[in-house]
Amino acid sequence: MRTSIATVSLSGSLTEKLTAAARAGFDGVEVFENDLLASPLAPEEIRARTADLGLSIDLYQPMRDVEAVPEEEFARNLRRARHKFELMRRLGADTVLVCSSVSPLAVDDDALAADQLRRLADVAGEFGVRVAYEALAWGRHVSTYDHAWRIVEAADHPYLGTCLDSFHILARGSDPKGIEDIPGEKIFFLQLADAPLMAMDVLQWSRHYRCFPGQGGFDIAGLLGHVMSAGYRGPLSLEVFNDVFRQAEAGPTAVDARRSLLVLQEATGLATPPAPVVPSGVAFAELVTPDVAPVTTLLGALGFTRTARHRSKPVDLWQQGEARVLVNTGPAARRDGTALAAIGLESPDPAAAARRAESLLAPVLPRRRALEDAPLDAVAAPDGTELFFCATDRPELPSWTGDFEPVEHQADTPSTTRIDHVALTQPWHQFDEAALFHRSVLGLSAQDSVDVADPYGLHRSRAVTNADGSVRIALGVGPAPTDDGARAQHIALATDDVVAAARRFRDAGGRLLPMPANYYDDLAARHEFADGELETYRDLGILYDRDQDGEFRHCYTETVGRVFFELVQRDGGYRGYGAQNAPVRLAAQHAVGRPGR
Numbered sequence: 001m002r003t004s005i006a007t008v009s010l011s012g013s014l015t016e017k018l019t020a021a022a023r024a025g026f027d028g029v030e031v032f033e034n035d036l037l038a039s040p041l042a043p044e045e046i047r048a049r050t051a052d053l054g055l056s057i058d059l060y061q062p063m064r065d066v067e068a069v070p071e072e073e074f075a076r077n078l079r080r081a082r083h084k085f086e087l088m089r090r091l092g093a094d095t096v097l098v099c100s101s102v103s104p105l106a107v108d109d110d111a112l113a114a115d116q117l118r119r120l121a122d123v124a125g126e127f128g129v130r131v132a133y134e135a136l137a138w139g140r141h142v143s144t145y146d147h148a149w150r151i152v153e154a155a156d157h158p159y160l161g162t163c164l165d166s167f168h169i170l171a172r173g174s175d176p177k178g179i180e181d182i183p184g185e186k187i188f189f190l191q192l193a194d195a196p197l198m199a200m201d202v203l204q205w206s207r208h209y210r211c212f213p214g215q216g217g218f219d220i221a222g223l224l225g226h227v228m229s230a231g232y233r234g235p236l237s238l239e240v241f242n243d244v245f246r247q248a249e250a251g252p253t254a255v256d257a258r259r260s261l262l263v264l265q266e267a268t269g270l271a272t273p274p275a276p277v278v279p280s281g282v283a284f285a286e287l288v289t290p291d292v293a294p295v296t297t298l299l300g301a302l303g304f305t306r307t308a309r310h311r312s313k314p315v316d317l318w319q320q321g322e323a324r325v326l327v328n329t330g331p332a333a334r335r336d337g338t339a340l341a342a343i344g345l346e347s348p349d350p351a352a353a354a355r356r357a358e359s360l361l362a363p364v365l366p367r368r369r370a371l372e373d374a375p376l377d378a379v380a381a382p383d384g385t386e387l388f389f390c391a392t393d394r395p396e397l398p399s400w401t402g403d404f405e406p407v408e409h410q411a412d413t414p415s416t417t418r419i420d421h422v423a424l425t426q427p428w429h430q431f432d433e434a435a436l437f438h439r440s441v442l443g444l445s446a447q448d449s450v451d452v453a454d455p456y457g458l459h460r461s462r463a464v465t466n467a468d469g470s471v472r473i474a475l476g477v478g479p480a481p482t483d484d485g486a487r488a489q490h491i492a493l494a495t496d497d498v499v500a501a502a503r504r505f506r507d508a509g510g511r512l513l514p515m516p517a518n519y520y521d522d523l524a525a526r527h528e529f530a531d532g533e534l535e536t537y538r539d540l541g542i543l544y545d546r547d548q549d550g551e552f553r554h555c556y557t558e559t560v561g562r563v564f565f566e567l568v569q570r571d572g573g574y575r576g577y578g579a580q581n582a583p584v585r586l587a588a589q590h591a592v593g594r595p596g597r
């Protein structure tokens with residue numbers, strides 16, 4: 001199906017919006033009147049620009065406060081409408097959106113509304129323009145889609161139909177099943193928007209918090225199913241009023257938008273991209289660093305051993321149990337300082353995983369980073385983290401480990417067993433995009449988003465995981481507790497005995513993040529511990545949490561560049577990440593090196 005996006009959903013000038021929409025692969029746009037009014041381009045130039053970009057103008061909008069008004073007011077509205085229809089002729093747009101009146105002049109009279117909309121459609125018809133009547137959720141007398149349809153049906157004019165907008169329908173709690181009672185050809189337009197579920201005034205909710213399908217709490221796929229069953233064959237158009245997208249760069253937002261539509265089309269059987277290939281483990285995490293000593297000292301203290309060296313590049317493999325960390329001191333390192341640059345995801349079918357990713361517009365990275373390397377499929381996540389789809393020492397597939405030459409090392413007993421999770425702080429405007437990306441591209445499931453207080457703002461996080469928890473990525477957003485304000489990233493290592501692992505780390509010269517005494521007083525009030533247990537936790541900076549399934553003990557290392565490590569012990573079926581403790585941990589990280597804070 002054709003896809004379209006309203007210019008209001010993107011940031012920038014009209015030209016920038018059109019360019020971003022075209023680059024992301026949309027077929028058309030809804031032109032918002034304000035974008036046109038503010039543009040230096042004449043309507044004919046806008047028409048030419050959109051055509052050059054391969055876009056059609058699928059809708060011009062909105063026309064407000066037209067119907068169910070006193071006759072002299074309606075005469076003025078018709079005059080205004082003629083001007084707009086003339087403008088649309090110059091633009092090459094053939095459908096106009098009329099939203100239900102919010103005017104204090106409007107009366108509660110469906111017969112009058114139908115009569116005036118019929119007369120509006122008569123005039124529109126002279127210009128070849130179709131009128132799509134939409135119920136705003138806060139319309140003065142018409143606020144539901146079925147009410148708008150009854151008026152359109154009564155008006156019974158070939159140039160008058162209805163516009164359905166998923167936000168207005170679902171925000172009002174209307175049952176979308178009734179859409180199937182509307183003849184498909186009378187649904188002139190379909191606007192799609194999701195939103196987080198919030199108890200607030202619908203107008204504010206709509207104007208500030210809409211998001212792309214799959215990023216909120218509405219069942220947009222279910223609604224689209226009803227619209228398709230009704231026989232609608234027009235474009236799927238995104239109309240998202242959102243304070244973040246208004247400000248974020250238009251290019252990435254448009255890609256995020258199109259990805260959301262692709263996923264929605266897949267969910268409704270309207271498109272069949274290659275199926276998701278869910279990763280089955282974390283093969284490695286790759287750190288890049290211009291300053292290798294602090295990183296390797298930290299890894300050594302954690303119990304990692306350098307086991308291999310890349311054949312052709314300045315990359316070392318450090319291992320402990322099943323946890324593998326690559327330390328890359330190549331050119332990328334000089335760009336970003338110490339950072340977590342890549343994650344290797346163990347994939348049942350790396351090539352198929354890459355095809356899935358590419359079909360959902362993930363930027364594909366070159367398969368061979370050097371001629372002699374094993375081919376490795378990789379894509380970039382929205383935050384720039386490179387995701388490699390790997391096979392590790394599986395006979396049927398080339399293994400990335402083949403690029404590494406073992407180095408002599410002493411076997412050591414590991415104190416941690418594997419990578420429990422990787423936490424990636426996202427740029428502030430990409431949090432929802434990141435969740436949708438990881439969910440749809442990688443086939444991971446997203447848990448609920450949790451908000452925790454940070455002393456300098458709000459920290460929000462949302463985990464995406466595979467079914468058995470062997471892949472867990474915690475996506476976060478919030479003020480940076482790092483020295484230079486860079487977005488923090490961390491690797492959490494699983495251990496069966498966090499006390500032993502923490503002691504060993506400290507004995508090897510590692511620095512654990514100290515936690516305030518008040519935290520332990522509170523723990524003592526909330527839970528009962530064995531004699532001496534809390535003192536041990538306090539001494540090592542170990543935090544404690546418990547849920548209905550089990551217990552969680554965890555502690556943190558110092559931060560090197562943007563990166564720190566966490567040691568975690570999960571017992572029972574604990575599934576969380578210690579969100580309860582995050583405010584204390586974040587405050588402790590902000591305070592490092594700033595005594596008195």
Ligand SMILES: O=C(O)c1ccc(O)c(O)c1
Pocket residue numbers: 061062097099134136165191206207239
């Ligand atoms: O917020 C509004 O006014 C507005 C305008 C046009 C629309 O299509 C819509 O859904 C909302």
Ligand SMILES: [Mg+2]
Pocket residue numbers: 134165191239
């Ligand atoms: Mg709308």
